[in-house]
Amino acid sequence: MIQLKEGGAFIKNGAEILDDGQCAGLDSRQLRQNTIAYSILKSHNTAEDMQNLKLKFDAMASHDITYVGIIQTARASGLREFPLEYVLTNCHNSLCAVGGTINEDDHLFGLSAARKYGGIYVPAHQAVIHQYMREMEAGCGRMILGSDSHTRYGALGTMAIGEGGPELVKQLLGRTYDIALPQVVAVYLTGAPRPGVGPQDVALAIIGAVFKNGYVKNKVMEFIGDGIQNLGMEYRNGIDVMTTETTCLSSVWMTDERTREYLKEHGREEMYRPLSPNGTAYYDGLVTVDLSKVKPMIALPFHPSNTYTIEELCANLSDILHEVELTAKRQLGNPDLRFSLQDKIRGGRLVVDQGVIAGCAGGTFDNICCARDILRGHSIGSGEFSLSVYPSSQPTFLSLVENGAIADLMTSGATVRSAFCGPCFGAGDVPANGALSVRHSTRNFPNREGSKPGEGQISSVALMDARSIAATAMNGGVLTAADTLDIDYQSPAYKFNGEVYKNRCYYGFGKARPEEELRFGPNITDWPHMPALTEHLLLKVASFITDPVTTTDELIPSGETSSYRSNPERLSEFALSRKDPAYVGEAKEVRAFERLREEGQDPFGGGLQGLLEEIKKLDSGVDSKEIGIGSLVYAVKPGDGSAREQAASCQKVLGGWANIAQEYATKRYRSNLINWGMLPLLLEGEPKFGRCDWIYIPNVRTAVEKRLETIEGYVLADGDAVPLKLSLGSLTDDERQIILDGCLINYYKNH
Template identity: 55%
Template structure:
């Protein structure tokens, strides 16, 4: 289905692929002819063809677990008005806390900020963030920055980038997103998908082929080829949104009449333009996808890349599911008991729940296909349940007018409003040991809302809406969408703009400084954060040797929603699903640092400093997290800010899973150390790492430093790297965080 070509290729006239470089321009010269570089160079404020890019975006997107913190940070840094269109949707923190209105306080704050600073405010349940962007914000050739990792609109000709809140703050303050000029990977589509195949099948196969090896990490995927024309817009969007799970930097597609039609039905024909690579374009690698051979897929816990064809699972269910049970045991030990093999009945795998939701699942075409497959059937009255979440009110309205909602309801499927909750554990949490099949973006550990620390485990497998519908129609027996016959006669999507015109507040360009921000009791300012001292003493508060540590493990999603705007309360959840003792250890380290700053250095800290001949007077003391490869998943800056709020000063790892998590660490003053692959890190929580002369080394532009580990009464050498830091990033680290950086320059 998918071939990876690791060598560079030339694309001639958009149709011919050539590996031979004879007679061709240099790769650097021809890379400029990609769609990717055409867009990036147009947004680079330096207007050069250098190896570094300083990007200003055309628009920004945030949702309600990120925009409060972003605005609070920007306000503390001198924000006066939004300099670009900034849309704030309310699709994550939409559920009201029992006994209070904590979440609605955030929404009122967001509306007041839109009025004060000139923003765009989308009320709760009107649209999930990325569908609102598709319908109202995208433009061919533009770039959008979002505080959500799935900010991907390349299929509509608009490059989307997901980053942590600090990067959005920089744009609000007229600064730039700074990156190394990226490599570009050609994704060449051929053929046409069979009936029953949907976008999630292709997306899961793409993630499976690329994630583990890092084949496209921090690179831009550029989609082209004769197969593109065979994919409707919703199909393209469904693949594109999932490119985040490959760890690529961004994505872009060629545009055609199908894209032109999208802009026409959304009453914005002037925002379309044709995007094509130049006559001779160079790509650093290539992925060939034959859509005609695509199979129905299932991604088993605990990652979208842990994928099989559904037919493979049907042929060998016990062995495959037993492997998931063993993985669960390795992760959680005896805390939970996973009975996934018990889902096999008479050789068939039974699911407990089906969910079609969010930016990937809740599209008009997915709902239409599901309704066609399930038409006249029933999900039954036993344990299997099913919910569908249209991704916006316009999609809901079109589906209702086209009888899709009616047909789904008749099967027993429940229809719910636009909400991203099932993607991160704030809605439709399965029962203990439940197996949920979902057309959503992720199936990371606990992403569905279970709490292993309390003895509960449930599991999510990702499938396309067509296979979920086939499963529901088959009594919960996992079934491939290609194994059922159906006819989808629903009419094409028709966008009705009235709901947005009547409900969305669009204040861009109309900032009103007289408006007062509306604060609820749970919206708090950031605590004081200290500048870096000459030397740094770190105490390890968490040591994680999992292959990858996700942002959901660094800061959980669902149960923390009510505290997203309260840094101190939110920090209480840091690493709670993975290292429950982390918060207590970090608080103890932080309190001892405060004693040190008051001139009363705790004895065990003094003892550690004495072993390396250091003084408490010019040495900070903070906590540190070690993980093999941290930061896969969400762009949520809270994965780093919670560590900082608890006194965290550094991360140490072999590599960072994503650029966005590393950027989050930097913007919160957490030094992003790495160690060499051959370095054995066999230390434990409570051990110390002393980094002498770090402040000056960062100022001087150095990229590595010799440190000391104090463990078990012995002192050992440790070599640390902190590479690829821009001048601004070095100053942010030295100042202690992004807010301190801006505050220092306001004086």
């Protein structure tokens, strides 16, 4: 059902894949300019050079666990007015369930910022961030930047990118998003999905094929082919939003009359224009998807790429679940933790404890209507199994009320709730310890469902499509693929009522009120002082992670930490708390030495005297005042997952100066490190150090200034200095200066 082509491909008019004979004499360099992605990037590039882009976006979006930090950073850097449409949604901290009053303080801060600087404010429970942007902001040929990793509106012809907050700050201050011209991979869709197969099934099939081999990493996925015409817009949106889990940079689709109708229904027909490749286009790769062969899928814990067809899983239950258990125990790193999935096998069938249909992926109109068609006239039962449904916006909810879907779902025993992203990141519908939840949401990383493995609490999430979740619910929690049912899907028309937003949202773009005062609260604090990069660094390895991939959820957990996102010091207490509970204490101990140095005192007078003697053996004339002292995190491949800048900023607040990695899982995590003044170091070969070892990097500031390819470091251990070869990879001039200045805030103050 999924095929990957080795090497590039020439495709004519987005429809005909040329064979080798037809490709003779074609210029790949010239014809790569005929992709949809190239034309959109070109129209947003402010540099003359199309190889090194400097992009300005049409609009931006943030939610209530990212916008406070972004606005605080921009404010400290000279913000006067939002220069582009900036939408502040409130879909992550919506419940205000943890931390007392501090969540609602964030919301009042957001509204006051929208008034002061001229923004758009979407109150809690009105819409999840990406559904609002689809309904009100996405348009053909546009580019949108969001501080959430699932910022994807490609099905509507919009190239959207999810990044850490500092990249949004740059746009607010009139700067650009700087990136090398990305490669573009064609995703050629053909055929039509079978009844019972939904967008999550197609998305999981693609993710399973391309994630582990990095086929589309940091590239643009361009959806073409005759199969597109067989998909409704919400179906396309459901596939598109999950492209984030492939680690691609962005996505874009060919547009057609269905795209026009969607925009027209939302009162924005003027945002439509046909998008397709210009004649014959060259792509750097080709993913062919035969939609007719996709079957209902499941992604087992703990990654969206851990995919199987439900049919395959049910035929090999014990073997597959045993392998997942072994992998999970290695990943969780707690040999005493009891984690079992095989105890869910009853009578030869897999029985799950909970179903959730929610968020930007699951909570769309079409998904919920299909779930209603399956459950109408049935009961989910009065046992342990429960089902929750979260429509993705109030207009979606209203249309579902009007067509009777909500009534049918509630009658079946499902609970229906307001627009909220919580089930996607562990702050809503937290299951019982040991439970297995099946969800049409975006991720199933560890603790995405609220677990705390360090405290012996562990449950797990498997990703599925809403249709198979409803089929499973109809059978009281027994895993059931929707294509095994004979269902008459009604496919009712969606009716958008824009009055819902007009009567509640604040629209202030172009109407800044400088006289307005920002509303603060006790948990909204400024960023602490961050020193410039010193000439030399002495770094303690405060965490040493050997997992193949480390997610941002492991670097800074989601869930209850959301309440502290506006307080850098408080939030930093949670850094690596579920992956490496000793990290914060180690980092703080080292930070105390650096604070002595910054205050003009001698940090080497105590327990570091022996290290200074080792350093002087390498360079007897070194000035100890020029040695910055801090911590670092080593991980094999860190940064998969969320765009949350806090995965990096918390390390910086705790005194972090660097990460060392074999590679970085995503561009956005590496960018977050840079924007918080940390060195994104790469290691050649296996590490010659371990946890709590000290690494000395001499002349690192000079190395950054002079663009040296190799940076020499030394592991100081047992009276010896073991050489290390490190590098920084490609850096723009601005990125180098940000690292030298110590962080993005300092960079703007200094320049």
